[in-house]
Amino acid sequence: MASVKVFGSPTSTEVARVLACLFEKDVDFQLIRIDSFKGMARKPDYLRLQPTGQALTFEHGGKTLVESRDICRYIAEKFADQGNKDLLGKGTLERASIEQWLQTEMQSFDPPTSALVFNLAFAPILDLEPDQEVITKSKAKLANLLDVYEQRLEETNYLAGDKFTLADLSHLPNTHYLIADMRCGHLFRSKKRVSNWWDKISGRSSWKKVLELQQQPPPVL
Numbered sequence: 375m376a377s378v379k380v381f382g383s384p385t386s387t388e389v390a391r392v393l394a395c396l397f398e399k400d401v402d403f404q405l406i407r408i409d410s411f412k413g414m415a416r417k418p419d420y421l422r423l424q425p426t427g428q429a430l431t432f433e434h435g436g437k438t439l440v441e442s443r444d445i446c447r448y449i450a451e452k453f454a455d456q457g458n459k460d461l462l463g464k465g466t467l468e469r470a471s472i473e474q475w476l477q478t479e480m481q482s483f484d485p486p487t488s489a490l491v492f493n494l495a496f497a498p499i500l501d502l503e504p505d506q507e508v509i510t511k512s513k514a515k516l517a518n519l520l521d522v523y524e525q526r527l528e529e530t531n532y533l534a535g536d537k538f539t540l541a542d543l544s545h546l547p548n549t550h551y552l553i554a555d556m557r558c559g560h561l562f563r564s565k566k567r568v569s570n571w572w573d574k575i576s577g578r579s580s581w582k583k584v585l586e587l588q589q590q591p592p593p594v595l
Contacts, residue, residue: 378403381431384587387491387547388430388442393587394543395446397580399457405587443476446540458580460537471534475541482519486512487548490558495551509557517561520568527567532575542575550576550585 378396380403382389396403408429431438432445434452439445450461463469489512493504526533534541549572552558563569575581 376402376404377434379406379433380404381406381433382408382429384584384590386429387488387551390547390550390584390588391442391544392430392432392445392449393584394546394580395449395461395540397583398461398543398578399449399453401449401453401457443480443540443544446543450540458538461540461543463534463537463539468535468539472539472541475533475539476544479541479544483516483545484548486515486519487552490516491548491551494555494557513558513561516558520561520565523571524565524567527571532571538575538578542571543580546575546581546584550581 378401380389380392380396382405384390384393384405384407393405430442430445431440432448434448439448447462454462463472489508493509493512497504523533530536532538532542533545549562553562553572562572
């Protein structure tokens, strides 16, 4: 049995980020599906592992982690000698560039895109009314940020340089939901280099495997 366990739903953006990293690194893992929308994350068996009931829990070697980007860093370092060896770069300068763009993703890209994903993709599932003011403001913030991305991608093939890294991988889950939505997709597709970048990173076999998991029926604890 795989020593790495991931608890969560592959449709969760946080879980999908970790799964993509595991596939990039060719790490065997066991996915234990938790449907947080139905309260499965509050079951006693799961709460003993993760008392806060987080939608994502990663377990390896008796230790647990819950933040997806930290988990991806851990995977890239712990399994450095297998799979894609470029995820964290080679050398101090490459690592610094990757970390810079990971911070940009977390601090500038994630807030507006997560707000959009929730309001456009998940609110209807939860029978909630989308917040139109939040949608409008988030789209404006995202549009401005993607101008910066477009300029960056004039200089390099990927965000942190000429190789696919965690900086790119971390953008996959939220962008996946938004680029197919007619209300947001044009924000990405109207920028030639951003659009080409998305086609490259979303075409990777690791991400296609995540999408396959998302299509499977959701057995739960």
